[in-house]
Amino acid sequence: MRRLTAVVPAMALLTTALLAAAPPSGAAAPGPALTRVADTQLDGQALYFVSYDGLVNNNSFQKNGLLTYRGYQYAAWYTTDRTAVVARRALGASSWQTARLPHQLTVDDSHNVISMGLSRVDGRLHLNMDSHSNGFFYVKSAAGLLDDPAGRAWNTGQFGAVQTTLDGLALTSQFTYPQFVATPEGRLQLSYRAGVSGNGRNALAEYDGSRWTALGEWSASTGTYTSEHGSSTARNMYLHGIDYGADGRLHAFYTWREQNNAVMCAGGGLTNHDTGYVYSADRGRTWRNAAGTAVGTTGGSDTVAVGDPGTVVDPLNPDHSLMNQESQTTDSAGLPHAIISYVPGRFGQCTTGYVADRTANGRAFHLFKDSSGAWKKTEIPVPLNSSQRTRLVLDRYDNAYAVMPYGRIVAASKSSGYTDWRTLFDGAGLNAFGEVVVDETRVAQDGVLSFMYQRKSTGTTPSPLRVIDFRLPS
Numbered sequence: 209m210r211r212l213t214a215v216v217p218a219m220a221l222l223t224t225a226l227l228a229a230a231p232p233s234g235a236a237a238p239g240p241a242l243t244r245v246a247d248t249q250l251d252g253q254a255l256y257f258v259s260y261d262g263l264v265n266n267n268s269f270q271k272n273g274l275l276t277y278r279g280y281q282y283a284a285w286y287t288t289d290r291t292a293v294v295a296r297r298a299l300g301a302s303s304w305q306t307a308r309l310p311h312q313l314t315v316d317d318s319h320n321v322i323s324m325g326l327s328r329v330d331g332r333l334h335l336n337m338d339s340h341s342n343g344f345f346y347v348k349s350a351a352g353l354l355d356d357p358a359g360r361a362w363n364t365g366q367f368g369a370v371q372t373t374l375d376g377l378a379l380t381s382q383f384t385y386p387q388f389v390a391t392p393e394g395r396l397q398l399s400y401r402a403g404v405s406g407n408g409r410n411a412l413a414e415y416d417g418s419r420w421t422a423l424g425e426w427s428a429s430t431g432t433y434t435s436e437h438g439s440s441t442a443r444n445m446y447l448h449g450i451d452y453g454a455d456g457r458l459h460a461f462y463t464w465r466e467q468n469n470a471v472m473c474a475g476g477g478l479t480n481h482d483t484g485y486v487y488s489a490d491r492g493r494t495w496r497n498a499a500g501t502a503v504g505t506t507g508g509s510d511t512v513a514v515g516d517p518g519t520v521v522d523p524l525n526p527d528h529s530l531m532n533q534e535s536q537t538t539d540s541a542g543l544p545h546a547i548i549s550y551v552p553g554r555f556g557q558c559t560t561g562y563v564a565d566r567t568a569n570g571r572a573f574h575l576f577k578d579s580s581g582a583w584k585k586t587e588i589p590v591p592l593n594s595s596q597r598t599r600l601v602l603d604r605y606d607n608a609y610a611v612m613p614y615g616r617i618v619a620a621s622k623s624s625g626y627t628d629w630r631t632l633f634d635g636a637g638l639n640a641f642g643e644v645v646v647d648e649t650r651v652a653q654d655g656v657l658s659f660m661y662q663r664k665s666t667g668t669t670p671s672p673l674r675v676i677d678f679r680l681p682s
Contacts, residue, residue, distance in 0.1 A: 240607040240619035242632045243679040245656070248302050250295060253288040254673035256665045259318035261563055261595050261642075265673055266662045268597045268643040269533040270321045271387035271449065274660045274675065276650035277326055280357045281675075283660060284322040284335060286313045288670040292322060292337055296362055299654055305362040311345055311370045314338055325388020327396035329417035331355035334396060336386035341404045344383045346371045374398070374413060374420040382408070385533070387447070391491055392456050399450045403429060406467030406479070408444035412492050412506055424507025426495060427462075431514045435481070435525055438470030443514060446480070446532035448546050451648075455542030458488040460495075461521075461575075463532050463548075464514055473527045473558035477565075480530040483522035483548050483575065486512055498577065521583050522575055524550060529562035529570070535600040535610075537648070539622075545576040547600045547610055549592060566595040574600070574608060574626050588629045590618050599646040601657060603680040615640040615661050615676070638676070639663045655680050 254265055265273075265285040274283050276299065283304070284294045290312040295304040313320060319340035326333055331352040338345045347370045353360050360366065373379075380402040387399040396415040401408045402425060410427040413420055427445040434440075448461035466479040486495045486503060495504040497518035504512035512519065524530055530550040537545050551559050555569035570592035575585045592598075594613035601609050606622040615635040620626040640661040647658040657678045665671035 236623065237605040238681040239621040239623065240603065240609060240632065241681050242617060242619075242657070244633070244676070245679050246300075246302065246677040247674060248297075248304065249672055249674050250283055250304055250660070251285060251287055251293070251673045253670040254662055255286040255288055255290055255313065256662065256671045257316045257318075257668050259316055262318040263641055263643070263662055264313065264318045264320055266641060266643050266645055266660065267318055267321050268535070268599050268645060269385065269387075270323050270645050271389070272324045272648060273322060273645040274647040274658065275324055275326065276647055276653050276658075277354050278357065280354075281647065281650065281658065282324060282333065283675065284324050284337075285660075285673055286322070292335070294324075294333070294335065294367075296357065298358075299656075307362055307364050307367065309335070309347060309364065309367060309370065311337065311347070315340075319384060323386040323388055325396050325398070326354055326390060327415055327417060328390060328394030329396075334388060334415070336388070336398065339383050339386070341382045341384050343372050343381060344379075344386065346374055374415075377413065377420040377422060379411070379413060379422060384408075385447070387450055389450050389452065389458070392452055397423075397492060399447065401444060403444060406444060406465055407442040409511070410445050410447065423492060426492070426504055426506040426511050428504075428511045428513040433464070433466055433471065433481070433514050435471040437473055438468065440466035440468035440471050440479070442467040445484075445512070448534045448548070449536035451536060451538055453538030453542035453544070454540055456489070457542060458492050459485075459536065459538055459544045460487070461485050461536045461544065461546040463530055465532060466526065471526050474560045476561040477527060477559045478529045478531075478562045479526045480532050481526040482520045482524055483530075483546065484519045485521045485544060485546075486519060487544070498581075498583075522548065522585060527558050528553070529559040529566050531566070531597055534597050537600050537602055539576075539602050539606045540604075541579065543577050543579065545574065545600060545602065545608065547598045548573050548575055549598060552587070563595040566592060570595070572598045572610060572612065574610070574620065574629075576626065584625070586620070586627055586629070588618055590616070590629070590631060594642055596642040599644065599659070601646060601648065601651050603651060604655065605681060607681070609657060609680070611644055611646050611657075611659055613642045613644075614638065615644050615659065617657070617678070633678070641665075651680065655682050
């Protein structure tokens with residue numbers, strides 16, 4: 209592991225930074241920079257309650273709670289009376305058009321997020337919501353709604369009925385963590401977990417514009433994992449994401465969570481261990497390790513398992529409160545990047561309370577595969593000061609931006625090998641609760657880093673939900 213030894217002091221709030229101009233031919237690419245351009249309000253009275261140390265409207269693993277397509281940005285959340293709301297705006301507009309959906313959040317559980325996806329084959333917006341190890345609720349828009357946003361009204365009537373299947377396809381009675389991902393051809397895939405925490409399997413379904421098909425499960429919950437403390441025979445794979453790269457491959461970083469707490473040094477930590485990586489070159493049907501060896505088949509008897517060789521790219525035992533579902537992306541060459549976070553060994557070899565220990569001593573790390581095929585890792589020299597997650601995006605020059613809890617943005621340049629991390633925005637003035645929802649789709653479309661955040665409140669008092677935008681080097 210390569211670690212920076214000097215901690216960069218947090219910079220004062222930078223509401224604006226000089227926008228790097230595109231370099232002349234042959235000149236060096238610009239480094240990371242931000243220009244704050246807008247901060248708009250979605251809802252002055254968004255639903256608020258703290259559960260699992262998070263908010264249902266701002267769990268950063270939502271894919272996608274905020275997305276951009278054909279010049280419009282879309283957002284989804286629960287408003288004060290628990291109703292699901294979906295909104296849109298033209299890029300650059302200061303106001304949002306909203307549509308209330310005929311569904312109300314069923315339980316105060318921050319896992320029950322709303323995830324959005326788009327199927328380019330028919331121009332529909334899809335939403336999956338309100339599920340944690342039980343049934344889900346699904347709704348899709350009218351065909352073509354996203355293809356002609358300026359010419360189509362935005363109201364509840366543009367959306368179909370709320371369903372408890374995917375147009376008749378029942379997946380599992382224990383459904384969690386919906387993540388939509390569009391294939392290069394424009395089909396839409398839905399990633400989800402079947403089962404429960406510590407004993408679940410990842411699975412995929414696919415929509416071709418006319419019907420949904422279950423592709424099947426692709427990770428295993430069985431097998432034996434043994435630490436220096438004890439063993440476990442059940443687990444689940446927690447994805448840091450699932451994304452298609454420029455090479456057409458489907459990439460997935462993950463960590464394993466064991467069911468048996470005996471693998472930990474002490475109660476109160478997390479049984480998460482190791483960062484793994486696999487990819488698929490056939491749209492999620494076959495999975496391979498970084499060396500290209502097949503390690504699992506979706507819907508087959510041999511799925512990706514805890515003991516599969518060559519799948520661990522950053523080993524770590526369960527004693528450091530490694531976070532699940534952190535963040536990943538791919539660069540312009542299709543190379544995979546991830547953010548992971550845990551309590552480094554210099555603060556001790558046994559965490560006893562993951563919220564307190566991560567808040568006191570947690571650090572985030574940038575992990576990526578370079579062009580030679582080697583895995584590189586750098587500690588981001590800014591304390592988490594939170595138990596929560598960080599999101600990662602890359603600009604058009606492959607500079608890296610990590611959006612940390614409370615809306616802080618730190619960045620590193622590709623030219624440095626991602627070793628020059630520094631704070632560009634310290635989050636002051638946002639009063640953000642913690643995790644934020646980053647628009648993973650917008651940076652490539654108009655060079656803007658956009659994220660949704662909710663202001664801190666107390667108890668169940670509603671609070672404003674907002675979207676802030678920063679222009680990146682063009």
